[in-house]
Amino acid sequence: MNSNAHFRHFAERAAAGEPVLPQCGSCQAVFMPPRAVCPECGTPGPGWVPGAGATGTLYSYTVVESREGPIIIGLAELDMITEGSKFYASVLGIDAGDVAVGQRVRLDTAENEDGVLVPVLMVEGGTK
């Protein structure tokens, strides 16, 4: 996997239960994924903005048939992301049969199979 310092910080803050989103210090654009240079204005060295509770809309999803049963992966358009890119994460709070494009989601964290907190998209008013 192609890791990098910006991703490591993103994952570490999520693991601490305080998810963050990259934000350009120059044009203020919020974007994903974390990277070295702002994709909107080209300024290097973006900073971070708290992301917990950020709301958005499910742009697309896929139900993956895993050994442990179906898991939902979603791409959300978060209202805070001003630059047009998407937030990619597991979707929780809804049964796989009920997930739909356009549902409102909220950025949260939850434990993965190794007990590490990772960012997730929680469906608002979901079925579970």
Add this chain to the structure above:
Amino acid sequence: MTDVALAGMGIAETWAPGHRDTMDVMADAALKALADAGLRPGDVDGVFTATAQVMLPTLALSEYLGIQPRYLDSTVHGGASNLSHIHHAIAAIRDGKCEVALVVYGSTQRTALKASGSRPAVASVPPVESLASPMFPISSYALMAQRHMAEFGTTREQLSSVAVAASRWGSLNPAAQRRDILTHEEIVASPKLSSPFHKLDCCLITDGAGAVVVTTAERARKLNTKAVQINASAEFSGHEGVMAMKDLVRTGASVTGRAAFEMAGIGPGDIDVAQVYDAFTINTILLLEDLGFCPKGEGGKFIAEGNIDPGGSLPTNTSGGGLSFSHPGMFGIYTVLEAMAQLRGEAGGRQVANARRAVAHGIGGTMSAHCTLVLSN
């Protein structure tokens, strides 16, 4: 500007697992392409390779074939790599940096999978995506497919029609690894992987190798082969992972398609046969739309109506494609090889009558790298 042509083509054994080393399938394809062009390894002065299995592949293959190239290119960005090699070779030839370019791909991924349980790959899951444990890269394309269904009303049956059309072509190709004609019912009865995709929405996993020889049109004429003219080429990348893709249903193929058609001085309506990289059923829909062969959002309808089938208005992926012919990893070289076979009139029972102009389009990553070639006979 110097005209450039494809002077030779070679395809190695595609039945798998073949218990051969990757270097040997690459050498097999390369020697066949050179023989087809009436050339010997010593005539080659530019070597371009892509593979996930050989270290320093351009050096290794050059030594193996007794070539001392003065132009070397090991560009790897997935299934667009070999089309990009051709795009780069055109520039190198026009700039006098080489005259005879050998472009080679090879993989024994199926043999490796059978032997070790894991498949060699050049792409890895992007780091943020890894936190969600997706089925990579299938889930990335599944997200495109689901969005296409939500935005344009594309149906599950229309996705199936892509694999059905590919299987109809495959049934006409004795070299295709899938010869049976699929039905929508069989596709949706195959195991679910990452919705909306079932197993039969996904390409085959095979061994294979392919090679082409690129040289000046003048040299190709002297070789007295059935050379295929390269009218235009263009490459582009807008992202690596799907998170950075601002619109999942509008791809970089619209950039390379527009540039290539403008350079060739023709439009999509002038094309007799199209070869687009069909790793998954949604690919053919997105790429035909973005290359301008049908309106945006109507790719599913266009394909379900039979337009890309044998006898249709736009015969597409006439080898059977990655879904039915063969898919040894970076499939791009096969889009070029099948376009050449059609333009040379050598496609046997699947030959498209009077095929004069073809498009070959490769993609790499998750709709990340794009390269379009416009070819003619």
